[in-house]
Amino acid sequence: xxxxxxxxxxxxxxxxxxxxxxxxxxxxxxxxxxxxxxxxxxxxxxxxxxxxxxxxxxxxxxxxxxxxxxxxxxxxxxxxxxxxxxxxxxxxxxxxx
Numbered sequence: 542x543x544x545x546x547x548x549x550x551x552x553x554x555x556x557x558x559x560x561x562x563x564x565x566x567x568x569x570x571x572x573x574x575x576x577x578x579x580x581x582x583x584x585x586x587x588x589x590x591x592x593x594x595x596x597x598x599x600x601x602x603x604x605x606x607x608x609x610x611x612x613x614x615x616x617x618x619x620x621x622x623x624x625x626x627x628x629x630x631x632x633x634x635x636x637x638x
Contacts (some may be wrong), residue, residue, distance in 0.1 A: 543620045549608040550622040556604060557612055558620075559596070564589030569614045578611065578632055629632060 546554055557577060561570045570589070572574075580586045580593045581601050587593075605611055610622040613631075623631065 542618060545618075546611035546612075546620060546622055547608070549604065550610055550612065552603070553604040553608045553610070554612045554620050556597075556600060560588065560591060560593065569620070574611060574613045575632065575635060576596075578628075579636070581605075 543551065543554065557573060561567050561573045564570065574590055575591070581590065581598050585594050585598065586593065594621055605625065608622060610624050611628040613621050613623055613628075615619065615621050
């Protein structure tokens, strides 16, 4: 849950949620964490109504490094910080290409 996140994790979560809201008018669009991670690793791209620019990518990278995690949304735990190494494995399993 959001309240369980530390400050760096909350900053990352807030940016991700803001992007979702601007792109889709949804506080957390399904698959947001995967879409943004793909963009972070492959460069600027359109996401819904929002262009994720190099500047936003750099912000996501910096916040993720500060948080030492990536934020996912789980139906039970809601906003959840996943340690970055664990996130790499989760992402690879979900998208082996």
